[in-house]
Amino acid sequence: MPTWARTLTGHDGRRYRFDPGSFSLELLVTGGPGEYRRYEVLHAPEDLATWLRDCRLTTTAPITDVHVTHEDLERVKALRDAFLRVARALAHGAAPDPAHVEALNAATAETPRPRLDPGTLALAWAAPVTGAQVLGAAARDAVRTIATGAIRECSADDCRLLFLDTSRSGSRRWCSMERCGNRHKVRTHRVRREAEPL
Template identity: 35%
Template structure:
């Protein structure tokens, strides 16, 4: 059973969805969506492959996850700009590399043939997936399709998978709709 959706998804990659847990990044209205263990556990349960995450997540792991998120974001911004990843501080790259080296969830088929995922520590395993997804994305041509949402109140990164590569908003349902309403009001 999956938890109710609390977090924004749909940016095109797990690592991008993870960076969206700091809403309104770079503004005076920034909102931390992973302030504590239950929030991080809920994000893992909603966005990761492991069905259930532990409810007790140490504060140190929450801080590590927040630092990982910022390191991931830094690498994505560099890749989006076509800048060398060596422009990132060494500890930024090392944080992502270390997280990627941890064990990831493992798949197996149950007696009905359904795919199930297991991890001894679902939070650490899902963060390892985030880090591996980051490394895969920044090292691929898909990095050229990274976009920043055109909504100035959002600024979230997303992967533009549209054929022409001209998508402007992270979500047509939220940011795109808001922009269209604003444009109609000014006409």
Template identity: 35%
Template sequence: MTLWTEPAVGQWFVSNDGVRWWFDSGDISLDFAYTGSMGDGRPEWEYWHSPEDAEAWVLARFGVPVSVTQADLRSAKRLRDAVAGLVTDVSQGRPQRPDHQAVVNRYAARPDVAPQLGDVDPQPTIDQVLAGLAREAVHVLGQHADGIRECGGDNCAIVYLDTSRSANRRWCSMSRCGNRHKVRESRARQAAARSTTEPGTDRPDPTGEPE
């Protein structure tokens, strides 16, 4: 993406129980996809209820103002849903849907923000921003599809791009699913320890001799 500044990646989510947590998707195109429901139809995941919401997102990510109309918002959501569908396909081991690919390719073929010399303030249009997001999605889905994964937490289908050096990221967030996993493991170890020390339990003979 050739906007003047590197986009800020990651965003705050609020769980169903009201807990606010930080999600690093690994790439701006996945952040873009996660301004909506990622194809699962849950309205509570929708961040872009109005053109102003889209304008605020672009300003926060790229530091540049854009003007968004209702028609622009519908166009942005069309691209967003296609990216979300492709990312979900890859994370679940399915072939990428050609109709979603066609949408992303169509947006990626449009001109994005061209780099310029000198002290020039960028004044992109929303169409240029969408073109840049589509090109980033093409790059990720084409060159880094093997890093797109689904969270390993129970009942969590959040998708991210693993950008860790060791390529072994397992959770959408260590403070959420990673922490839940650690708590479950700790409780399981404590339960196992209690079962070997409480009276009446079957324990091995320390002498190793048959009773």
């Protein structure tokens, strides 16, 4: 199974790779409501189009022709925010607000259409990929992701990244071993060394 990761930058300026495990969870790193507003990167339709050209949908085929309106952008952000609230509730063992779940269900209609080039048989997305299709793809993926029951939040005290735990044992703890997992290892090693008798 191929993996896909996005490069993020932490508060300390260090870059690291993060694979959230699904398209809808990937959308959550673009910002959100409340405390997540400071991470917002989707300010204009062009921002969503740019983000799409580097999202995990490109593992199927490149996304070159995108048409997103201001209304599309606002609907995608509203869906993202509803999914964030549902995913966080589930990651903390709480029941999500049924209205947020229904918002996801209501948006599952249209999705991008894969098509084969008749001459080369190369796989591509039917052009243009629209904002409405992005909304539908994110909603359908969110519904499938929720149904797995495997949404987790990073175990680091100062990290709120959410991911799909696809590990065989179901025991993934960290958003990234490069970042939070490594910091935990360093702290554990330091504590162990300090506890050793002189």
